Amino acid sequence: MNFIRLLRQKGIFMGFLSGLFHSRDKPTNSTNGSSYRFLFGGSNSDKAVNERSAMQMTTVYACVRILSGSIAGLPVHIYKYKYTDSGSKEKAIKHPLYRLIHDEPNPEMTSFVFRETLMTHLLLYGNAYAQIIRNGKGEVIALYPLMPNRMSVDRDDKGHLYYQYQMQDSDAPTMKNGTVILKPSDVLHVPGLGFDGLVGYSPIAMTKNAIGLAIATEEYGAKFFANGATPGDILEYPGTVKNPEAVRESWKKGFSGNNSHKVAVLEEGMKYTPIGISPEQAQFLETRKFQINEIARIFRVPPHMVGDLEKSSFSNIEQQSLEFVKYTLDPWVIRWEQSIQRALLSRDEKAAYFVKFNLEGLLRGDYQSRMNGYAIGRQNGWMSANDIRELENLDRIPAEDGGDLYLINGNMLPLKNAGAFADTPTDDGKEEKTDEEVLELEEPNGDQRGDAGTDTGKNPVPERDHRRGKLV
Secondary structure, three states, X not given: OHHHHHHHHHOOOOHHHHHHHOOOOOOOOOOOOOXXXXXXXXXXXXXXXXHHHHHOOHHHHHHHHHHHHHHHHOOEEEEEEOOOOOOOEEEOOOOHHHHHHHOOOEOOEOHHHHHHHHHHHHHHHOEEEEEEEEOOOOOEEEEEEEOHHXXXXXXXXXXXXXXXXXXOOOOOOOOOOOEEEEOHHHEEEEEOOOOOOOOOXXXXXHOHXXXXXXXXXXXXXXXXXXXXXXXXXXXXXXXXXXXXXXXXXXXXXXXXXXXXXXXXXOOOOOEEEEOOOOHHHHOHHHHHHHHHHHHHHHOOOOHHHHOOOOOOOOOOHHHHHHHHHHHHHHHHHHHHHHHHHHHHOOHHHHOOEEEEEOOHHHHOOOHHHHHHHHHHHHHOOOXXXXXXXXXXXXXXXXXXXXXXXXXXXXXXXXXXXXXXXXHOEOOOOOEOOOOOOXXXXXXXXXXXXXXXXXXXXXXXXXXXXXXXXXXX
């Protein structure tokens, strides 16, 4: 052991010996021998299941295409916190990462293709990796996808993480068939569902038995229909058949495949007995239909999105689409947002900036539902006309025309003010009096009129102006 320790200190410890004598007191987190070993070997159906054979299944391909395209098509922005009383945010368009994430992460691909590629890796392998290229100032200038099946994650003797990537001829001319060690600061890692929180496990590998059954069912159907959808038959001969294999091959060549359903001419004494389709063969389509739902359940994709409309209706298909956004896309979006912030933003930038995928476009619903929601927001004072027009991609109304006004219905008031309108002031600023004035008749004395000083012999009632009208 002292000799091995000496070799290790000198840095000449051989790789194969490290696997035999490598030991440390800290827990080991590694992709080596974890998720990828599930991909080797067959499933319970004796079918080899890996990421490429699984993608040949129409349901798997449809689910991967839907999820990767949905994540890639979402608008993604970098926002900056505005430390004001309103607590609002604004797009950090001038930030160096904004162009990389929103437009093009590298000169070879767009943001859509980049995110679609990484999301495909995440769905098939359980992990998505991208190399971070930085300049001399430490700023991110490019992002390049890396193949997950050639990446391994491990810890060194001090417990620090490192990424080991196996290069190929197509990667870089200067690193042919070599191994590159990458630091965590040089890798954008989006892990999937895992056991240790370090690496994710492949959904294809963990559900290989269900996918293997679907592959076996599809192969059985291909062979069954290639034979003209006819099961095996029986040829009876009264005598002894000297070469039964030759007779079998002759019959198969003449009345199977493209020659099926032809008229057969039997020799003397021969008898043809067809065998009916067994109940197991009759349940072939039901088995395939079940596997479609099974694979869709693995990826949490509604069946109607992969073409299965058996249990979908006009009333529930919209609700299923909204649940797809909430329960399927939203967890993936959170993984992406937090991984980008952790790997691409510095410690000081994390307090001022954040990354956000916009899911509002997928949650808008139909036109009538949107209009009803806008009306509620407008009438309750938490949406202005311009807020609504921005969501509908319409031009803004100038502020002087009332586009930024927040209005509210007048029939809503604080609870403490309920029933207090008796003492509310009128328009002239004076409180309204509810007591009626008592009008008294004057004595029939002309001297008390004060206007003409003459007596007309009548009992006059002076003219008085009252707020409720003119009394005579």
